[in-house]
Amino acid sequence: xxxxxxxxxxxxxxxxxxxxxxxxxxxxxxxxxxxxxxxxxxxxxxxxxxxxxxxxxxxxxxxxxxxxxxxxxxxxxxxxxxxxxxxxxxxxxxxxxxxxxxxxxxxxxxxxxxx
Amino acid sequence: xxxxxxxxxxxxxxxxxxxxxxxxxxxxxxxxxxxxxxxxxxxxxxxxxxxxxxxxxxxxxxxxxxxxxxxxxxxxxxxxxxxxxxxxxxxxxxxxxxxxxxxxxxxxxxxxxxxxxx
Numbered sequence: 001x002x003x004x005x006x007x008x009x010x011x012x013x014x015x016x017x018x019x020x021x022x023x024x025x026x027x028x029x030x031x032x033x034x035x036x037x038x039x040x041x042x043x044x045x046x047x048x049x050x051x052x053x054x055x056x057x058x059x060x061x062x063x064x065x066x067x068x069x070x071x072x073x074x075x076x077x078x079x080x081x082x083x084x085x086x087x088x089x090x091x092x093x094x095x096x097x098x099x100x101x102x103x104x105x106x107x108x109x110x111x112x113x114x115x
Numbered sequence: 116x117x118x119x120x121x122x123x124x125x126x127x128x129x130x131x132x133x134x135x136x137x138x139x140x141x142x143x144x145x146x147x148x149x150x151x152x153x154x155x156x157x158x159x160x161x162x163x164x165x166x167x168x169x170x171x172x173x174x175x176x177x178x179x180x181x182x183x184x185x186x187x188x189x190x191x192x193x194x195x196x197x198x199x200x201x202x203x204x205x206x207x208x209x210x211x212x213x214x215x216x217x218x219x220x221x222x223x224x225x226x227x228x229x230x231x232x233x
Contacts, residue, residue, distance in 0.1 A: 004158075043208050043224040044159065087158070102149075103222060105158040 003027060006088050006106035014114055017078050021109045023071040023088030030092035031101070033064055035073045038085045038108060047073075047086070078113045085110050118142055119211050121225035128199055129233055136194045136228045138209030144189035145211035149222060150182075153206040165192045199232045206230075 006023045013019050025033075033050040048055065050062040050071055061074040071088055085108035093101050118141040128134055138148055147166050151159040163184050165171040171184035183195040192211075196203055206229050210222035 008156075041206070041227075041229070043227045045224070046221060102161050102164070105160075107156070107158040 002106075003092065003104040004088050004090050004106040006109050008107055008109060010110040010112055012112045012114060013078055015078055015080060017113075018074065018076045019078060019111060020075075021073045021086055021088075021111075023073075023106055025069050025071070025088075025090045025092070025104075027090070027092045028066075028069060030069075030090045032091035033071050034089040034091075034103075035060075035062055035071075036087040036089050036105075038087055040085075044087055044089075044105075075111075078111075080113050080115065083111055083113045117213065117221075117223045119145075119209065119223045119225040121209055121228050123228060124226060125229045125231075127231045127233065130200050131198055134196045134199055134230060136196075136207055136209075136230075138192045138194070138211070138225050140190045140211045140213070140223070143211075143213040145192075145213055146189065147212045148186055148192040149210045149212075150184060150192075150194050151208045151210065153208060153227075159208065162194075196230065199230070201232045204230055204232045 004025050035047040036044040037047045038044040048057050048062050050064045052064050054063045059076045063072045087108045088106040090104045120139045122137045126134055149164055150162045152162050153159045161174050162177045163171045163173045165184050165186040167186050167189050173179045181197055186192040206227050208227040209225045212222050
């Protein structure tokens with residue numbers, strides 16, 4: 001089972017729409033959770049950290065459910081510039097990793113916002 | 116703040132040559148740098164963790180003699196792909212973790228290097 005799983009999409013939505021992405025992780029001992037954004041052929045950039053209490057940054061809301069090992073990202077009032085791939089990232093101890101604690105990346109969910 | 120640069124951004128080389136990629140933290144000291152590889156439509160996969168002044172820790176399945184990592188200073192780590200082959204063609208991304216609170220739990224990513232081996 002993969003450490004971090006995401007629906008790859010693509011999600012095609014019109015401008016102004018609300019869209020939600022989901023992510024599940026396998027290791028219950030995971031410590032920190034993030035959403036990154038990656039534009040085509042670019043490096044990932046941190047969008048926001050995710051906390052158990054939920055957190056909001058403008059049009060973006062992230063939620064974490066530790067019991068279900070589930071993370072979500074909600075984007076309201078989508079803009080054309082939101083088109084990108086959204087990566088769910090979990091900081092966890094990986095017994096298969098020689099580095100121990102490391103960032104584990106999902107494959108990403110592709111979003112295309114259309115006019 | 117917290118800017119990481121990578122050089123070169125793109126390289127095309129012939130099979131059998133070696134390619135060196137530099138990763139620099141420009142405005143902070145990075146005790147730890149990470150090297151990732153990303154194939155098309157795949158997730159970033161950690162190749163190795165590099166700590167300044169010590170040997171890198173390679174992930175399972177990554178050949179340490181093929182992917183040489185040197186982290187000689189707190190602001191520079193290099194990855195050398197030796198005797199590159201077409202299957203090494205990929206997007207190589209480094210990240211750095213700082214010593215101060217700003218970078219304690221966050222990795223700052225470089226812009227990546229796209230390697231194409233002919």
